[in-house]
Amino acid sequence: MKKTLLAPLAALTLLTGCAGGGGLGGPGFGYYSLVRPAPRAVARGSMLVTPTVRWNRAPRGFHDISREENWTLNGPLLDGLSFIGGLEHDKRIVQQRRKADRKVPNFRADMSPPEIAAMIESFYRIRAGASTFNMTNLAPRPFLGQPGFQFDYEYLGGDEVERRGRAVGAIINNRFYLALFDATRMHYFDAGLPEYERIVQSAQLRG
Numbered sequence: 001m002k003k004t005l006l007a008p009l010a011a012l013t014l015l016t017g018c019a020g021g022g023g024l025g026g027p028g029f030g031y032y033s034l035v036r037p038a039p040r041a042v043a044r045g046s047m048l049v050t051p052t053v054r055w056n057r058a059p060r061g062f063h064d065i066s067r068e069e070n071w072t073l074n075g076p077l078l079d080g081l082s083f084i085g086g087l088e089h090d091k092r093i094v095q096q097r098r099k100a101d102r103k104v105p106n107f108r109a110d111m112s113p114p115e116i117a118a119m120i121e122s123f124y125r126i127r128a129g130a131s132t133f134n135m136t137n138l139a140p141r142p143f144l145g146q147p148g149f150q151f152d153y154e155y156l157g158g159d160e161v162e163r164r165g166r167a168v169g170a171i172i173n174n175r176f177y178l179a180l181f182d183a184t185r186m187h188y189f190d191a192g193l194p195e196y197e198r199i200v201q202s203a204q205l206r207g
Helices: 113-126 188-202
Strands: 033-035 040-042 047-049 055-057 068-072 079-087 132-140 149-156 162-172 175-184
Touching: 047 079, 079 188, 113 132, 113 149, 113 162, 162 188, 175 188
Parallel strands: none
Antiparallel strands: 033 055, 040 047, 055 068, 068 079, 079 175, 132 149, 149 162, 162 175
């Protein structure tokens, strides 16, 4: 969802083909840029969020979609924060080859939260090479001032590193919005979760 929405995907191999980290993003090419603790528009300006510590914005990778943006605190192999903003009906959450044997399902505006969770799980299994993926705590949660959902998950990526994640999202006016945090199970997930929660709570819809 950096193979990554960054971390799992550093491994090849996430929403990328990650090379190791997790998230919906993917390893990028170019330079990282500093994200300062101040209000900032993300994912093509679709959302406004306010980080309280410095992050690094990852360069765009081959597997990133245009409505995606990826950040990291400690590097894509350790943690990643992925935003998807305003994704339209029947669009993909990751770039895929037309003739690929297995594909991540496209987003549909009528998806239920369990179906969205299953779509994201398929991303991890197909794109990030997850051999195990366990989802917990799927529940309603407001996001961007609208009814949404949250779920937690843990998985073993293709690089054999155990990771954990949390996804908070909503479908608003038939468009998909998501903030997903993914990090190594040992230390980095627990260390980064409070900041992720502050960002989610600060998120506002733009436009």
